[in-house]
Amino acid sequence: MKPFRYQLAPDVGTAVSTLAATPNAAFLAGGTNLVDLMKLEVEQPDVLVDVRQLTSDRVEQHPEFVRIGAAVTNSTLAADPVIRERFPMLSQAVLAGASGQLRNLATAGGNLLQRTRCAYFQDVTTPCNKRDPGTGCSARDGFHREHAILGASDMCAATHPSDMAVAMVALDAVVNTQGPHGQRAIPLVGLHRLPGNEPERDTVLEHGELITSIDIPSLGFAANSQYRKARDRASYAFALVSVAAALDAVDGEVRDVRLALGGIAHKPWRATRAEAVLRGGAATKEKFREAAAAELADARPLPGNEFKIPLALNMIAGILTELLEVRR
Numbered sequence: 001m002k003p004f005r006y007q008l009a010p011d012v013g014t015a016v017s018t019l020a021a022t023p024n025a026a027f028l029a030g031g032t033n034l035v036d037l038m039k040l041e042v043e044q045p046d047v048l049v050d051v052r053q054l055t056s057d058r059v060e061q062h063p064e065f066v067r068i069g070a071a072v073t074n075s076t077l078a079a080d081p082v083i084r085e086r087f088p089m090l091s092q093a094v095l096a097g098a099s100g101q102l103r104n105l106a107t108a109g110g111n112l113l114q115r116t117r118c119a120y121f122q123d124v125t126t127p128c129n130k131r132d133p134g135t136g137c138s139a140r141d142g143f144h145r146e147h148a149i150l151g152a153s154d155m156c157a158a159t160h161p162s163d164m165a166v167a168m169v170a171l172d173a174v175v176n177t178q179g180p181h182g183q184r185a186i187p188l189v190g191l192h193r194l195p196g197n198e199p200e201r202d203t204v205l206e207h208g209e210l211i212t213s214i215d216i217p218s219l220g221f222a223a224n225s226q227y228r229k230a231r232d233r234a235s236y237a238f239a240l241v242s243v244a245a246a247l248d249a250v251d252g253e254v255r256d257v258r259l260a261l262g263g264i265a266h267k268p269w270r271a272t273r274a275e276a277v278l279r280g281g282a283a284t285k286e287k288f289r290e291a292a293a294a295e296l297a298d299a300r301p302l303p304g305n306e307f308k309i310p311l312a313l314n315m316i317a318g319i320l321t322e323l324l325e326v327r328r
């Protein structure tokens with residue numbers, strides 16, 4: 001590992017200005033992703049600014065939203081009674097990720113900004129446009145079972161690994177930041193980028209922009225929600241495909257729905273096409289499958305991950321059917 005300087009900032013403003021003034025510096029939270037990548041020499045910051053004590057580590061209820069401090073650990077978030085009751089899909093998504101020990105250390109801010117698990121990205125001996133722009137993409141002709149089927153580019157087909165982000169995108173979460181140019185409230189659906197010609201850029205955040213909290217707007221029917229994750233092992237594995245869904249169905253009709261997918265794109269994927277098919281339509285298995293097919297119509301799999309299309313179709317239809325039956 002390359003030597004680096006560790007720095008504790010007294011407050012958010014100092015952390016932001018320190019980072020903004022130091023091109024090769026990074027924020028450190030739980031370190032469960034960043035430190036691994038430093039050991040692999042994928043990330044080689046000169047300075048680490050520890051922000052773990054700077055933002056809130058509490059989940060707070062407000063009249064219109066629930067605010068999750070950026071330093072809330074994954075364990076605290078998953079166990080929070082308000083999250084479990086009002087947004088069960090979020091608690092389930094967090095519990096579907098990593099292990100108990102990791103969740104005790106990992107934070108909400110760090111989870112959203114963890115980097116792809118593409119094996120070539122993590123192996124500095126191989127070409128990778130995301131790690132080393134312009135060198136090529138080893139995954140296209142290599143191992144890409146876990147890679148994207150929607151929104152990929154010729155430059156990169158990596159997926160975003162966060163489970164939490166998928167549930168939060170379905171719930172219209174808003175990410176609050178403080179950066180060198182002030183504060184911003186960024187809808188989570190717009191935080192992560194598609195790879196395009198700049199796969200090295202994961203998000204729209206500026207260098208030195210700190211996530212301070214995440215707001216989940218109130219949504220009554222989110223109490224009827226679920227997160228489901230298909231993976232190669234029953235635990236301690238990233239999603240091949242995941243689905244977060246909340247359903248409001250009355251008298252055989254879908255009044256409202258929230259749907260997002262994970263493991264299939266460079267960003268947590270809000271399934272807006274499927275939602276449009278579902279809203280106001282019949283709450284039937286046939287309609288659920290039609291909606292899933294509409295979402296996946298533009299899927300462009302690589303030869304080794306074509307299986308993700310039928311898997312996603314079945315998971316979307318399955319989770320909606322289950323939410324419908326729970327409601328009856």
Ligand SMILES: Cc1cc2nc3c(=O)[nH]c(=O)nc-3n(C[C@H](O)[C@H](O)[C@H](O)COP(=O)(O)OP(=O)(O)OC[C@H]3O[C@@H](n4cnc5c(N)ncnc54)[C@H](O)[C@@H]3O)c2cc1C
Pocket residue numbers: 026027028029030031032033034035036051055070074096097098099102105106107108109110111112113114161162163164209210211212236237238239
């Ligand atoms: C073996 C293993 C299995 C895992 N399995 C899963 C899984 O199945 N599902 C899943 O979702 N995750 C999984 N994870 C990932 C884990 O959840 C993340 O590593 C963790 O959430 C990252 O949080 P952290 O606080 O440790 O972030 P760090 O590692 O400290 O930081 C991650 C990134 O975020 C930046 N950062 C941190 N906080 C902020 C902030 N407030 N503002 C701006 N930038 C910030 C850092 O600079 C860094 O770039 C796994 C990890 C491991 C090691």
Ligand code: SF4
Pocket residue numbers: 116118119120121127128129130131136137138139140147155156157158199
């Ligand atoms: S898919 Fe993206 S991260 Fe993986 S090797 Fe290709 S460019 Fe790198």
